[in-house]
Amino acid sequence: MRRRSTPYLLLLPGMAWLGFFFLIPLASLLATSLQRPLGPSTEDGFAPALEFTNYSAALLAYWPQFLKSFAFAGLASLIGLLIAFPLAYFIAFRAGRWRMLMLVLVVLPLFSSFLLRTNAWKTLLSSEGFIVETLNALALLPDDRVLNTPIAVIAGLTYNFLPFLVLPIYASLDRIDKAVVEAAADLYATAAARLRTVILPLAAPGVLSGVLLTFIPAAGDYINAQLLGSIQDKMIGNVIQSQFIIVRDYPTASALSFMFMVTILVLVLLYIRRVGTRELV
Amino acid sequence: MTTAVEDLHLVGVTKRFGEATAVADLSLDVPAGSFFALLGPSGCGKTTTLRMVAGLELPSSGRILLGERDITRRPPYRRNVNTVFQSYALFPHLDIHDNVAFGLRRRGIRAVDAPVREMLELVELGGFARRRPAQLSGGQQQRVALARALINRPDVLLLDEPLGALDLKLRRQMQLELKRIQTEVGITFIHVTHDQEEALTMADTVAVMNGGRIEQLGSPIDVYEGPQTAFVANFLGQANLYPGVTAGAGAEATGVAITIADATVTVPVSALAGRSGRVVVGVRPEKVRVVDPSAEHDLPANRLQGTIAEVAFVGVSTQYVIALPSGARLAAFEQNLDPREVGRPGEPVALGWEPRHTFILDADEDLRAGLLDQTPVPPADPVAAPLSGSAPGAR
Numbered sequence: 256m257r258r259r260s261t262p263y264l265l266l267l268p269g270m271a272w273l274g275f276f277f278l279i280p281l282a283s284l285l286a287t288s289l290q291r292p293l294g295p296s297t298e299d300g301f302a303p304a305l306e307f308t309n310y311s312a313a314l315l316a317y318w319p320q321f322l323k324s325f326a327f328a329g330l331a332s333l334i335g336l337l338i339a340f341p342l343a344y345f346i347a348f349r350a351g352r353w354r355m356l357m358l359v360l361v362v363l364p365l366f367s368s369f370l371l372r373t374n375a376w377k378t379l380l381s382s383e384g385f386i387v388e389t390l391n392a393l394a395l396l397p398d399d400r401v402l403n404t405p406i407a408v409i410a411g412l413t414y415n416f417l418p419f420l421v422l423p424i425y426a427s428l429d430r431i432d433k434a435v436v437e438a439a440a441d442l443y444a445t446a447a448a449r450l451r452t453v454i455l456p457l458a459a460p461g462v463l464s465g466v467l468l469t470f471i472p473a474a475g476d477y478i479n480a481q482l483l484g485s486i487q488d489k490m491i492g493n494v495i496q497s498q499f500i501i502v503r504d505y506p507t508a509s510a511l512s513f514m515f516m517v518t519i520l521v522l523v524l525l526y527i528r529r530v531g532t533r534e535l536v
Numbered sequence: 537m538t539t540a541v542e543d544l545h546l547v548g549v550t551k552r553f554g555e556a557t558a559v560a561d562l563s564l565d566v567p568a569g570s571f572f573a574l575l576g577p578s579g580c581g582k583t584t585t586l587r588m589v590a591g592l593e594l595p596s597s598g599r600i601l602l603g604e605r606d607i608t609r610r611p612p613y614r615r616n617v618n619t620v621f622q623s624y625a626l627f628p629h630l631d632i633h634d635n636v637a638f639g640l641r642r643r644g645i646r647a648v649d650a651p652v653r654e655m656l657e658l659v660e661l662g663g664f665a666r667r668r669p670a671q672l673s674g675g676q677q678q679r680v681a682l683a684r685a686l687i688n689r690p691d692v693l694l695l696d697e698p699l700g701a702l703d704l705k706l707r708r709q710m711q712l713e714l715k716r717i718q719t720e721v722g723i724t725f726i727h728v729t730h731d732q733e734e735a736l737t738m739a740d741t742v743a744v745m746n747g748g749r750i751e752q753l754g755s756p757i758d759v760y761e762g763p764q765t766a767f768v769a770n771f772l773g774q775a776n777l778y779p780g781v782t783a784g785a786g787a788e789a790t791g792v793a794i795t796i797a798d799a800t801v802t803v804p805v806s807a808l809a810g811r812s813g814r815v816v817v818g819v820r821p822e823k824v825r826v827v828d829p830s831a832e833h834d835l836p837a838n839r840l841q842g843t844i845a846e847v848a849f850v851g852v853s854t855q856y857v858i859a860l861p862s863g864a865r866l867a868a869f870e871q872n873l874d875p876r877e878v879g880r881p882g883e884p885v886a887l888g889w890e891p892r893h894t895f896i897l898d899a900d901e902d903l904r905a906g907l908l909d910q911t912p913v914p915p916a917d918p919v920a921a922p923l924s925g926s927a928p929g930a931r
């Protein structure tokens with residue numbers, strides 16, 4: 256006989272972890288976001304209160320950065336998807352004995368520091384670099400430069416989160432039974448029809464989790480915007496970071512964090528509902 | 537879909553995978569509307585042959601024709617050929633209705649509901665249209681795979697061991713079902729199996745494959761009763777095979793005497809097909825009657841003496857292994873008319889069979905070809921001490 260309490264006992268460590276490191280900080284964040292300043296300067300400190308206007312004030316001041324965050328992250332996910340899907344498809348179906356090597360190459364950048372890689376992109380995209388010079392020679396750039404523009408930020412985000420798109424998509428493509436694809440060909444499906452009716456639907460769980468794994472951290476990222484973008488390209492992460500660390504306006508920073516979290520949560524829920532959750536687990 | 541079903545021809549088809557040859561110079565003509573069974577041991581190239589017909593594999597050489605048209609290089613989605621895969625390969629993300637409708641939809645047919653419903657009724661899955669493949673039993677999935685291919689009314693339906701996963705009872709039931717469907721819709725079935733009984737009961741034509749080649753092809757009765765190689769004799773059912781020497785020419789009426797070891801049997805002249813001198817003599821175990829020595833006069837003409845070496849009562853029959861005086865062994869299956877008459881090991885018996893039930897193979901045949909048990913036998917003078925035929929599996 257199995258004891259009915261066993262599953263709950265198994266849950267205990269995870270729940271304890273969540274309680275200590277997520278719920279308690281979250282409650283503290285919520286409390287901080289409602290605090291009232293004790294003086295005109297942030298140096299004067301804050302007192303516990305229920306100052307809901309912190310939220311409206313923060314939103315009023317920083318809504319453009321909010322929008323930009325989601326736009327940049329959305330574009331990075333979309334462009335990433337266009338790169339990652341064909342790449343994962345090639346690795347899963349065509350790479351043969353090069354498959355392992357290609358997977359290692361996809362993951363390899365993660366072994367160097369995020370900061371280092373983003374800084375390297377600074378060099379790559381600089382106006383003296385050959386990429387920008389080539390693009391300029393072809394007259395493809397509206398602005399003569401790439402660095403310190405939204406393009407650079409989106410490019411950096413796309414690059415940095417690409418492995419998180421490729422790996423789950425690869426995993427779900429790899430799970431597809433080759434015989435099922437052959438069956439589709441046998442049943443009059445051309446290559447395009449096989450992609451649309453069999454491969455894409457069966458890869459949907461991988462695409463879904465890949466996009467989540469890219470979009471969420473990309474929307475909250477501030478390194479790319481800071482290193483590759485101009486002052487106008489600041490994302491919400493940059494604002495929160497400077498509010499916390501430099502300005503030390505803890506209530507505003509907390510309110511922004513909280514709103515960001517809730518927005519992400521709502522977006523993710525909408526997205527999952529739209530794309531379908533049945534395949535997610 | 538409007539054109540009549542067409543004959544399928546394979547002309548000198550060879551398929552190599554690197555060094556290995558999976559199918560060697562295979563030529564086949566499958567008439568439209570026939571039920572063709574491809575039978576052979578594992579790895580003999582059955583699936584590879586089907587895959588080339590389906591267009592999933594390109595032959596290394598040779599041609600595949602559907603009617604007059606050469607379809608060798610045509611992609612699978614442009615052939616009027618459908619496959620029931622060995623592993624079903626149902627679309628896991630689609631329900632049963634959409635699985636079955638897949639082929640029709642790909643060909644731009646909008647009104648799929650009625651034909652799908654009809655097809656699901658045919659395979660007795662009417663109530664399962666909205667289930668996913670994972671929610672069906674193995675046998676039900678197999679029937680979906682069948683319906684999904686059959687609904688397209690292809691010229692040729694390829695069935696790769698479509699009943700392999702079923703238990704014996706369901707398999708027998710589905711065999712009848714398949715045969716009924718094939719007769720009803722009148723399209724060509726190529727049915728791959730390594731269940732010989734299945735091939736014999738269902739097919740109009742049986743082809744026995746071995747090592748990428750066709751050993752023999754013909755109607756089930758012709759192939760079973762008149763095997764032309766030791767492989768076919770052993771693979772289709774069981775056979776007692778003995779080296780022998782023809783003892784002079786005889787008249788058509790009496791047949792030819794052949795000496796096997798220390799005995800002599802008679803075979804019809806026609807069975808020899810012109811051979812003389814050293815040959816292989818064969819008889820199937822169920823043709824041999826086993827009686828008490830006192831009843832020897834009741835036996836058919838080819839009579840031998842022996843003692844029971846092994847006996848196994850298997851319900852419908854009693855299977856004997858008889859030791860002949862030469863040391864050779866002979867398998868005999870007796871119909872279970874009276875179970876109390878089952879003999880015991882060591883008892884002397886008389887056995888006999890009709891001369892017309894004897895078949896003759898070339899002398900250079902490997903007597904053990906096609907046997908499951910490939911343990912080598914010690915070499916011996918073929919005439920003095922004949923190699924044993926296949927002994928019945930005494931458990």
Ligand SMILES: Nc1ncnc2c1ncn2[C@@H]1O[C@H](COP(=O)(O)OP(=O)(O)OP(=O)(O)O)[C@@H](O)[C@H]1O
Pocket residue numbers: 553556557558576577578579580581582583584585730
């Ligand atoms: N893609 C492949 N690459 C290399 N060798 C292959 C390939 N496919 C099949 N073979 C080889 O070709 C031979 C025939 O294989 P095939 O699948 O046609 O056998 P089969 O008769 O269907 O056997 P089974 O009854 O076990 O299904 C085997 O020796 C197999 O190892």
Ligand SMILES: [Mg+2]
Pocket residue numbers: 582583584622696
């Ligand atoms: Mg096979």
